[in-house]
Amino acid sequence: MQRSQVLIHSIIALLLIAVGPPSLPSSAEPSVEYDEAKRITRVIIPSVNNQVAWNDVLQGLTRAGNFDDTALRALLPDGQIDLTASGSQLTIRALNLALAPDIQLSVLPASETRPEFALQVTLDKRKLANTRRNLKAWIRSAIEMSDKEDRSQRFGLELDEGWQAADPTKPLVVVLHGFNSAASEIAGLVSAVQAAKLPTGTFAYPNDQPIADSAQGLSRDLKKLAADHPQRRLVLVTHSMGGLVARAALENAQLDPGNVAKLIMIAPPTHGSQWAHLSYGREVLELLFRSSKSSEVSQIYAAIENGLAEADYDLQPGSEFLRELNARPRNKQVQYSVFLGTAGPLTAEQLQSVEAQLDQLARESKAIQLVHPHLKNILTDFDELLAGKGDGVVAVKRGRLEGVADTVLLNFTHLGPTGNTPTPADRKLYEAIRLRLKQQ
16 A cells, blocks of 8 residues: 555544544434634534433534533433423533533523524533643642652753853754654754754653643743853754744743743744644554553553643644734744745645545444534645645644744655654755854
8 A cells, every 4th residue: 555545544544533433413413603702612402302312412512523521421311301390400500510610501492493492511612621731730740749850850951061161152052842752852953953063952841731831841941041151042943842832931021031042943833733633543543553561551651741632732723822822922032933844745636535535434424424524624724734735744824923034935844854864855954944043
């Protein structure tokens, strides 16, 4: 099988794994209303003879997309609820107490367009995200209490030995890795920067904890560096999500260390990546192909330490984090450069083949048909994968940053510049980065 065919089949598998196995639809067809301004979704489940099956509630949540319905799945009883029965309000009040403030249920009366009662489920996306993060932060904090010393050695700044002896007029260059990566996995990029004969270091952080947490860690380390070496200016070279970590620190007046002169970003997901919607599928496939020598306990611990995939929510286009970050002005004391790759792995025809195969699956399966609109929405705007429009992970249109004139498009893939086998396009990128490092 050709490489492109393998890739197409893998993408289809990821899409199907990501949405999970929904329950089969019943005669009550849920509808979904979105309020983007308030970040609220309302799922309305019509009743049949004033009866609503709890299974239909879960179907509605699946159709709404991007919501984790496991909380309701664990709480909702089997069978149905009679919306006209006296005990139904008591049941709904009990559920609302358990689910507040993220999810709330209410009964809608019959109307001209709806001859019977309906059950409405209101989901507050902001509150859902906060609850999820608070829980995960508590779990992570509890785990880390017994591992503080070891953790401090793995994350933070690591600078070249003897870097202090370098000419103080030369900047210190700090390289930041991206999502699902580590400082050790961007050796090719670090070596390319070191070839500029400048003092160099890396900043490591739990790769998929909330980006704001990583930004605070970066700010803390850079502020300490500024206090110890007030004359030394810094340049940050970032890959992928590392650019968001850097911006979240530099474009926040409280976090800005004040010693960064330049920010050079490679493939930053400025406006997110469609891949972030498919994190669950990626994690399942990763687990399937991990070494059998790794114990389940160590895998679970590593997942908690790395952030329980919280960064994935930040990386979804339109996320609350990205909205807040991109609303901020650029740091006037920092020179920005953005490099975006265009060596996406698929042609437009190949991406259409993915859509056609999913269409066929939807015709053959009612379960796939239920989530088919959600999948189509992802695929119709998957420029990340298209040659000339993305690097395989970040789309050019989602990588651009308002106010940055120095934006360069080159024919590299997303991970290509980080490895030890650079292509001609990667070498061209390295040369452009070194040129900017030398500029005063």
